[in-house]
Amino acid sequence: MTEHLVDLAVIGAGPAGLAAALAAAEAGVRVAVVDAGVRPGGQFWRSPAPGAGPFRPATLHHGWHWFTSTDDRLTELAGTGRVLRLAGHHVWSVQAAGDQWAVHCVLGAEPRQHGTSAPVTVHARRLVLATGAYDRQLPFPGWDLPGVITAGGAQALLKGNLVVAGQRVIVAGTGPFLLPVADGLARHGARVAAVIEANSPLGFARFPGAVLGATGKLGEATGYAGRLLRHRVAVHHRHVVLGALGTDRLTGVLVGRLDRNGRVRAGTERQIDCDVLAVGWGFTPQLELPLQLGCATHLDVDKSLVVTVDDDQATSVAGVWAAGEATGVGGADLATVEGRIAGLAAAASLGADAVADGRPLRRRRSSLRGFASAMHQVYPIPDIVLERCSDETLVCRCEEVDAGSIRRAVVDLGATEARTVKLLARPGMGWCQGRVCGFATACLTARHTGRAVAEPDLRAFADRSIATPVPLGRLAAPLADEQPDGDGG
Amino acid sequence: MPDRPHRTGTTTSDLVVVGAGIVGAACAYYATRAGLSVTVVDSGPITGGTTGAGEGNILLSDKEPGPELDLALLSNRQWRSLADLPLDDTTFGRTVELETKGGLVVATGQAELDGLARLAAEQRELGVEALAVPGDRLPEFEPHLTDDVAGGYQYPQDMQVQPMLAAAHLLRLARRAGATVLTHEPVTGFLCDGERVTGVRTDRRDIPAGAVLNAAGTWAGEVAALAGVRVPVAPRRGYILVTEPLPPIIRHKVYLADYVADVASDSAALQTSTVVEGTGAGTVLIGASRERVGFDRTTSLPALRQLAAGAVRLFPILRDVAVLRAYRGFRPYCPDHLPVIGPDPRAPGLHHACGHEGAGIGLSLGTARLVTQSLIGEPPEIDLRPFRPDRFGPEVSR
Ligand SMILES: Cc1cc2nc3c(=O)[nH]c(=O)nc-3n(C[C@H](O)[C@H](O)[C@H](O)COP(=O)(O)OP(=O)(O)OC[C@H]3O[C@@H](n4cnc5c(N)ncnc54)[C@H](O)[C@@H]3O)c2cc1C
Numbered sequence: 079m080t081e082h083l084v085d086l087a088v089i090g091a092g093p094a095g096l097a098a099a100l101a102a103a104e105a106g107v108r109v110a111v112v113d114a115g116v117r118p119g120g121q122f123w124r125s126p127a128p129g130a131g132p133f134r135p136a137t138l139h140h141g142w143h144w145f146t147s148t149d150d151r152l153t154e155l156a157g158t159g160r161v162l163r164l165a166g167h168h169v170w171s172v173q174a175a176g177d178q179w180a181v182h183c184v185l186g187a188e189p190r191q192h193g194t195s196a197p198v199t200v201h202a203r204r205l206v207l208a209t210g211a212y213d214r215q216l217p218f219p220g221w222d223l224p225g226v227i228t229a230g231g232a233q234a235l236l237k238g239n240l241v242v243a244g245q246r247v248i249v250a251g252t253g254p255f256l257l258p259v260a261d262g263l264a265r266h267g268a269r270v271a272a273v274i275e276a277n278s279p280l281g282f283a284r285f286p287g288a289v290l291g292a293t294g295k296l297g298e299a300t301g302y303a304g305r306l307l308r309h310r311v312a313v314h315h316r317h318v319v320l321g322a323l324g325t326d327r328l329t330g331v332l333v334g335r336l337d338r339n340g341r342v343r344a345g346t347e348r349q350i351d352c353d354v355l356a357v358g359w360g361f362t363p364q365l366e367l368p369l370q371l372g373c374a375t376h377l378d379v380d381k382s383l384v385v386t387v388d389d390d391q392a393t394s395v396a397g398v399w400a401a402g403e404a405t406g407v408g409g410a411d412l413a414t415v416e417g418r419i420a421g422l423a424a425a426a427s428l429g430a431d432a433v434a435d436g437r438p439l440r441r442r443r444s445s446l447r448g449f450a451s452a453m454h455q456v457y458p459i460p461d462i463v464l465e466r467c468s469d470e471t472l473v474c475r476c477e478e479v480d481a482g483s484i485r486r487a488v489v490d491l492g493a494t495e496a497r498t499v500k501l502l503a504r505p506g507m508g509w510c511q512g513r514v515c516g517f518a519t520a521c522l523t524a525r526h527t528g529r530a531v532a533e534p535d536l537r538a539f540a541d542r543s544i545a546t547p548v549p550l551g552r553l554a555a556p557l558a559d560e561q562p563d564g565d566g567g
Numbered sequence: 568m569p570d571r572p573h574r575t576g577t578t579t580s581d582l583v584v585v586g587a588g589i590v591g592a593a594c595a596y597y598a599t600r601a602g603l604s605v606t607v608v609d610s611g612p613i614t615g616g617t618t619g620a621g622e623g624n625i626l627l628s629d630k631e632p633g634p635e636l637d638l639a640l641l642s643n644r645q646w647r648s649l650a651d652l653p654l655d656d657t658t659f660g661r662t663v664e665l666e667t668k669g670g671l672v673v674a675t676g677q678a679e680l681d682g683l684a685r686l687a688a689e690q691r692e693l694g695v696e697a698l699a700v701p702g703d704r705l706p707e708f709e710p711h712l713t714d715d716v717a718g719g720y721q722y723p724q725d726m727q728v729q730p731m732l733a734a735a736h737l738l739r740l741a742r743r744a745g746a747t748v749l750t751h752e753p754v755t756g757f758l759c760d761g762e763r764v765t766g767v768r769t770d771r772r773d774i775p776a777g778a779v780l781n782a783a784g785t786w787a788g789e790v791a792a793l794a795g796v797r798v799p800v801a802p803r804r805g806y807i808l809v810t811e812p813l814p815p816i817i818r819h820k821v822y823l824a825d826y827v828a829d830v831a832s833d834s835a836a837l838q839t840s841t842v843v844e845g846t847g848a849g850t851v852l853i854g855a856s857r858e859r860v861g862f863d864r865t866t867s868l869p870a871l872r873q874l875a876a877g878a879v880r881l882f883p884i885l886r887d888v889a890v891l892r893a894y895r896g897f898r899p900y901c902p903d904h905l906p907v908i909g910p911d912p913r914a915p916g917l918h919h920a921c922g923h924e925g926a927g928i929g930l931s932l933g934t935a936r937l938v939t940q941s942l943i944g945e946p947p948e949i950d951l952r953p954f955r956p957d958r959f960g961p962e963v964s965r
Contacts, residue, residue, distance in 0.1 A: 507848070
């Protein structure tokens with residue numbers, strides 16, 4: 079077993095985590111950056127795998143320059159011993175241990191490797207949780223066909239390995255994130271047949287203040303839209319994918335246009351051929367670790383469960399800060415600003431001289447948050463998607479639970495919240511523990527009980543005392559913060 | 568014996584059951600079957616208490632002769648007869664994953680094996696089937712069991728059920744027979760007529776009733792206090808590990824002999840005794856830890872570690888199997904480790920069915936039968952005196 083002792087442990091090496099780590103380290107604090115990924119950058123700045131062939135990440139990655147310079151600086155500080163970089167470390171438990179935090183990790187990018195090498199525990203006086211988010215998925219008829227992937231998955235294929243996901247691609251779902259995905263695919267040789275966007279950017283007209291506050295963000299989107307135009311990619315607003323078609327694998331999709339009331343307009347349904355469908359319905363923040371620590375949470379505008387933080391990014395638990403998507407989905411720029419604020423605040427609490435550029439940072443955060451909130455309101459998930467889920471539509475792939483079983487758990491058996499549905503019908507009980515179906519199960523449960531999604535519905539899937547699968551033999555080994563003892567008995 | 572509750576119009580139930588866990592669900596079903604009108608009320612969702620955090624063993628093997636074994640035998644018979652009840656296109660048993668697969672208790676040393684032999688002999692006198700299995704024949708029962716065991720006993724009558732499904736379907740059957748189930752509605756007080764309890768008050772309404780049943784599990788002490796009586800139920804925390812789904816490699820519920828001692832122990836400190844079993848879903852459940860730490864909800868890594876170590880020791884094949892989750896519950900226990908069942912002489916109209924500690928799933932049906940018998944004025948099938956609500960000491964003044 080390996081143990082490390084640092085002042086501050088930053089969990090997550092995405093934009094928020096890197097910014098927090100650098101801010102604290104520059105202030106003189108000894109920092110460990112812990113991330114499950116093998117290379118830094120998180121979901122957003124996915125570095126290409128070594129030997130992935132010729133590439134120009136700068137063309138793919140927004141903010142790549144900031145990322146490389148931050149990364150270089152952290153590497154430099156790692157050379158001096160100020161920064162400890164722990165990649166490929168999957169945190170499965172965080173616990174209070176006296177006046178410190180014990181961060182227990184298993185090694186290996188894949189759960190199957192977790193038993194093979196010795197575990198690592200990082201002891202830290204302070205914590206910054208920058209655990210990011212993953213693709214939010216919704217079931218629809220045919221979504222389990224091979225060829226249907228997540229928008230984030232397509233992006234990852236492009237960024238990580240520079241493989242073009244397929245020949246004829248459709249990008250669908252909602253949100254500005256669909257545009258860079260489509261643009262990246264088009265620029266790497268895929269024929270993007272269409273972008274199917276459930277909402278319309280015209281909705282931003284309702285939020286002039288938010289848009290003015292973050293003009294750069296809209297510019298970004300306009301840039302992608304322009305490039306898509308050059309690639310002859312049609313963006314269909316207020317359209318949804320009604321079903322994926324094909325028998326053994328995807329051959330096309332059925333799309334329809336939505337009217338003002340969010341219904342499919344009669345006569346607008348049509349079929350588009352494609353080999354790959356990349357779907358994105360926003361993101362689900364990863365809250366396992368904050369919940370293990372007992373951090374207070376709330377529902378964000380986009381109906382995500384997020385960590386509640388104060389002006390310093392401090393959580394309700396003393397000694398723990400949170401930044402980035404875990405506190406609300408808002409993109410890399412916002413995550414970077416929040417990470418920096420969190421890193422500085424954590425450093426200051428350790429006695430470091432870290433007041434720095436507080437005011438401008440906070441102003442920037444507030445305008446980026448305003449924009450994010452407007453974005454969530456402009457790009458909601460249309461009701462029609464869940465309405466189209468028939469009893470036969472598969473919701474949980476691990477446990478093969480269909481939407482009918484979820485409906486029956488509510489209607490016949492009397493479940494009133496998602497946790498009960500999970501106990502009675504098993505959605506979210508399999509290998510991925512609800513990462514894929516948790517949000518959908520929460521929404522379907524709420525629908526059948528005739529109410530809006532609530533915090534407990536989402537907690538049912540995020541509340542896990544073991545954040546990632548751990549082999550029994552590994553779990554059986556004594557941990558750093560306890561005395562080895564006899565065999566229980 | 569209290570009067571038979573009387574029906575008084577549509578707004579009054581014969582019986583209000585406080586708690587929609589397995590015990591409340593079973594009592595509601597048995598009471599409706601006996602012709603009573605029933606309202607179940609719970610402060611949370613159905614099966615949201617300990618029932619939603621327990622394993623589903625229905626055991627005779629771990630019980631020493633005494634009132635709990637009598638209740639377990641009664642319950643075992645109830646589960647068997649309910650198993651065949653037609654439900655939808657199948658049976659109740661199949662719907663709630665009731666498996667009559669039997670238990671296997673193993674001992675690591677000769678002294679423990681001798682202890683098991685003595686227990687088995689006493690249990691057999693009372694109708695429990697217990698078959699000695701010599702060490703060299705254990706692989707026929709459990710091919711993957713460690714060979715570091717001296718021998719064991721097979722208990723063919725031990726069963727397993729999916730407790731949440733069982734509770735939900737019992738409530739559903741009760742609703743079909745006319746019961747009402749109110750959820751997310753905490754009981755905040757009692758309606759009284761002098762000494763007599765005449766219903767409950769919730770945060771939303773008054774529910775008048777001929778009788779009130781306190782089936783509030785680990786929170787039953789608080790509910791009893793609302794009626795001015797003391798029932799000392801306290802939490803005893805337990806963890807279960809759940810593995811990834813596997814092909815069937817563990818056939819019985821298998822546990823080490825020291826489990827019996829731990830279950831009956833008075834110690835507050837962390838104890839784990841290894842219990843391993845496969846489920847219909849393919850996952851393997853690993854229990855059981857016991858510690859008295861109030862309602863502490865922070866995860867205890869030592870407890871998880873001891874559970875994992877015990878499982879790997881019993882089944883070395885599990886070493887590389889992944890644990891997907893761990894869950895925790897608070898068993899409702901009384902100082903003498905016996906449940907509280909029956910009418911409360913200190914508050915006429917109030918009945919209890921609570922405090923079943925680590926065996927409430929298994930004991931629920933027998934409890935429901937006894938409660939119903941006493942509600943309708945039939946002599947209870949087994950002596951209720953050991954389960955008396957007023958056995959613990961003086962009444963708290965109102
Ligand atoms: C780890 C673990 C493993 C276990 N394994 C087994 C096993 O293998 N076999 C077995 O038989 N047993 C097992 N048990 C024990 C079993 O789970 C319990 O004995 C049983 O679930 C108790 O059921 P109950 O209905 O009495 O309580 P609960 O299920 O807790 O139900 C009580 C209900 O009362 C409600 N309530 C409380 N206060 C109020 C109020 N004021 N107003 C309204 N409602 C209220 C609660 O919300 C709750 O829903 C295990 C327990 C644990 C923790």
